[in-house]
Amino acid sequence: MATAPASFLPSGSRRPGFKLGPLPQALVPPLALFAVWQLACLTGLFPEQVLVPPSTVARTLARLAASGELERDVGVSLRRLLVGFGAGALTGLAFGAATALSRWTEAALWPLFLLLWQVPVIAFLPVLVLFFGIDETFKITIVALATFFPVALATFDGIKSVPRAWFEVAQVYRTRLPDLLWRILVPATVPAILTGLRVAITRAWVVLVAGELLAADSGIGQLMETGRQLFQIDVVLAGVITSGVIGFLLDRCARALEARATRWKDA
Amino acid sequence: MSFEPVPQRPPHLSQTGPQTGIAGAESARSARGALTISSLDKSFTISGTARKVLDGINLTVRPGEFVSIVGASGCGKSTLLRLIVGLDDEYTGEIRLDGERVATTSLDRGIVFQDHRLFPWMTLEQNVELALLNTDVPKSRRAQIVADHIALVNLTGFEKAYPHQLSGGMAQRAAIARALVTEPKLLLLDEPLGALDALTRVHVQNELQRIWMQQRSTMVMVTHDVEEALYLGDRVIVMTPHPGRIRRIVDVDLPHPRDRRSPVLHRLKDEILAELTAAPTDTTDDARGNLVLLPTREDR
Numbered sequence A: 001m002a003t004a005p006a007s008f009l010p011s012g013s014r015r016p017g018f019k020l021g022p023l024p025q026a027l028v029p030p031l032a033l034f035a036v037w038q039l040a041c042l043t044g045l046f047p048e049q050v051l052v053p054p055s056t057v058a059r060t061l062a063r064l065a066a067s068g069e070l071e072r073d074v075g076v077s078l079r080r081l082l083v084g085f086g087a088g089a090l091t092g093l094a095f096g097a098a099t100a101l102s103r104w105t106e107a108a109l110w111p112l113f114l115l116l117w118q119v120p121v122i123a124f125l126p127v128l129v130l131f132f133g134i135d136e137t138f139k140i141t142i143v144a145l146a147t148f149f150p151v152a153l154a155t156f157d158g159i160k161s162v163p164r165a166w167f168e169v170a171q172v173y174r175t176r177l178p179d180l181l182w183r184i185l186v187p188a189t190v191p192a193i194l195t196g197l198r199v200a201i202t203r204a205w206v207v208l209v210a211g212e213l214l215a216a217d218s219g220i221g222q223l224m225e226t227g228r229q230l231f232q233i234d235v236v237l238a239g240v241i242t243s244g245v246i247g248f249l250l251d252r253c254a255r256a257l258e259a260r261a262t263r264w265k266d267a
Numbered sequence B: 001m002s003f004e005p006v007p008q009r010p011p012h013l014s015q016t017g018p019q020t021g022i023a024g025a026e027s028a029r030s031a032r033g034a035l036t037i038s039s040l041d042k043s044f045t046i047s048g049t050a051r052k053v054l055d056g057i058n059l060t061v062r063p064g065e066f067v068s069i070v071g072a073s074g075c076g077k078s079t080l081l082r083l084i085v086g087l088d089d090e091y092t093g094e095i096r097l098d099g100e101r102v103a104t105t106s107l108d109r110g111i112v113f114q115d116h117r118l119f120p121w122m123t124l125e126q127n128v129e130l131a132l133l134n135t136d137v138p139k140s141r142r143a144q145i146v147a148d149h150i151a152l153v154n155l156t157g158f159e160k161a162y163p164h165q166l167s168g169g170m171a172q173r174a175a176i177a178r179a180l181v182t183e184p185k186l187l188l189l190d191e192p193l194g195a196l197d198a199l200t201r202v203h204v205q206n207e208l209q210r211i212w213m214q215q216r217s218t219m220v221m222v223t224h225d226v227e228e229a230l231y232l233g234d235r236v237i238v239m240t241p242h243p244g245r246i247r248r249i250v251d252v253d254l255p256h257p258r259d260r261r262s263p264v265l266h267r268l269k270d271e272i273l274a275e276l277t278a279a280p281t282d283t284t285d286d287a288r289g290n291l292v293l294l295p296t297r298e299d300r
C-alpha cells in the first residue's frame, strides 16, 4: 500500500481563481463593451459632453498619468487605505477574538456589534464629517470602520467554529496553552480571518472612494468629483476605471494570499 | 517515562527509565497498563432528566491484553472510552490504571477516534510530532521517534503529506502512529476502522494486530464488527444498551497472529451475534429510555 507518492505540494495553479493574470476569454467582454461604447459615440446620438468615447478617456488617462496627477491621487488614496485598513484589521481581530474567547464579553458586546453591523458604513459618513471634518482623520476612520466589521465578524465566527474535537486532541496530548494557541487555534481560524480581510479590503476601498467623492481635497475620489464639477466627464470616467481596476487588483492579490496560506486545504 | 520506539522490539524491553529500573522485562511488563474498572455508573442529564448510560461496569484488563468491545450503537461504548481516557470525569465508581485513579487525561493513555482527527494544516510528520510537544523527549530525538512510528504504521514516504492527501486507511494509520508515539501504557481505539471500506479494513486490522504484537501495550478497541472484535481481541466484551451493561465476556483462546478462517472464530461470531440480536433481558426500565434517541457524538 505504501507506494511513494510523486509529489505532495499541491501546485497552486490548480485552483481556479488563483491566477493573477486574466484568462484570454475574460478579456472578450470588456473589449466588446469598449467597442460598443466607441460605436455609440460615433453614431452621434448622444451629446459629446455626456458620452465621451473610450478613446478620449484613454487619452485623458494617459495625460493624467503623464502629468503625475493620477499617481499622486492614487498614491494618496492607497496610503489612506493602508493606514485605515491596518487600524481596522487590528482592532477587528482583537475585538473578534476577545468576544469569542470569553462568554462575558460575548454577552456584553456581541449584540451591539450585530446591530451596528447592519448599518451600512456609508450611513456613518455624514456624522463622521461632522465629527472629524474632511481631514485625513475622517477618511482613515471610514476605512477603519469598513474594515473593522467584516474582520471582527470573521474572527469571531472563525474562533467559534473550531471543532471541539480538536480541543479534545490537544487535551489528550496535554498540549500546553502556547502550543494550543499557535499550533491549533491560530491555524484553525486563519482561513476564516483571511476571507474576512479580503472582504474588508475591497469594501474599505469602495467606502474610501465614496468618502472622497463626498468630502476630500485629494485622492482618486476627489479627482472624479472635481472632474464632475468641471463637466470633464472623461476625467470622471478615467477615475471610475482606475478605481475599478484597483479594487479588482486588491481582490485578486487578497485571493492569491488566501489560497497560498490555506494550501493544506483540499485541492 | 522512556521513549524508545524500536518497532522490532516490544518497547518495554528497551525501557531503562527509573520506574522499571533493573527489575527486568517481566516485571516491567506487569506494571504496564493494568486497567481496572469497578462499579462504574455514568449518567447524562438531558433537559433536566438524568439518563443512565453506563450501569455497573466491572472490567479488569491485564497488561498487554487486547480487549474488544462490541455492542449496539448507543450502548455507551464511546462514553466508556472517554471516561477511561479522561476526557470526561463525571462518573461514579472507579477507573484505575496501574492502581492510579483516572481523573484527567494523561500521556499514559492514548486514544484513536473514529474520525482520525489529524490537523489538516499539519503534515503527517507534524501531526505525529504534536503528541510529543509536552513530553520530556529531547528535541534532538523527536524526529527519529516520529520517523520510527511512521514506519511502524507503514507510511514511510508520506511524512510530508497533508491529511487530505492520504486515503482513509492511511489517515487512520497515521492517527494510530500519533497515538502510539508517546508510548501509552494503554491505547483506546473507538471504532478506528469504522469508516473504512471492507478491503482496507482487513488490511488495517492485520496492521493493527502486527503493531500490537510488536508493542504489547494494553489495547481496548470498540467496534461494531463482531468478526473484527474476535480477530483481534484476547477477549470480547459484549454490551447491551439502555442502560449500557456488560452482558457477556467471551474469551478468544487462540494465539496471535490469527487465521481468519479458524472455525473457533466463526462459532464465537455466531454466538455473539445471537447474543446481540436477542431480546433484551430486562425490559422494566427500558420503555422511557428508548424514547430519547440522540445522535451519537460522531454524528453531531
Ligand SMILES: Nc1ncnc2c1ncn2[C@@H]1O[C@H](COP(=O)(O)OP(=O)(O)O)[C@@H](O)[C@H]1O
Residues within 6 Å of the ligand: B044, B045, B046, B053, B071, B072, B073, B074, B075, B076, B077, B078, B079, B080, B293, B294, B295, B296, B297
Ligand atoms: N455529551 C452527551 N450528552 C448527552 N448524552 C450523551 C452524550 N454523549 C453520549 N450521550 C448518549 O449516551 C448514549 C451512549 O452514547 P455513546 O457512548 O456515544 O454510544 P456508542 O458509542 O456505544 O454508540 C447515547 O444514548 C447518547 O445519546
Ligand SMILES: [Mg+2]
Residues within 6 Å of the ligand: B077, B078, B079, B296
Ligand atoms: Mg461510539
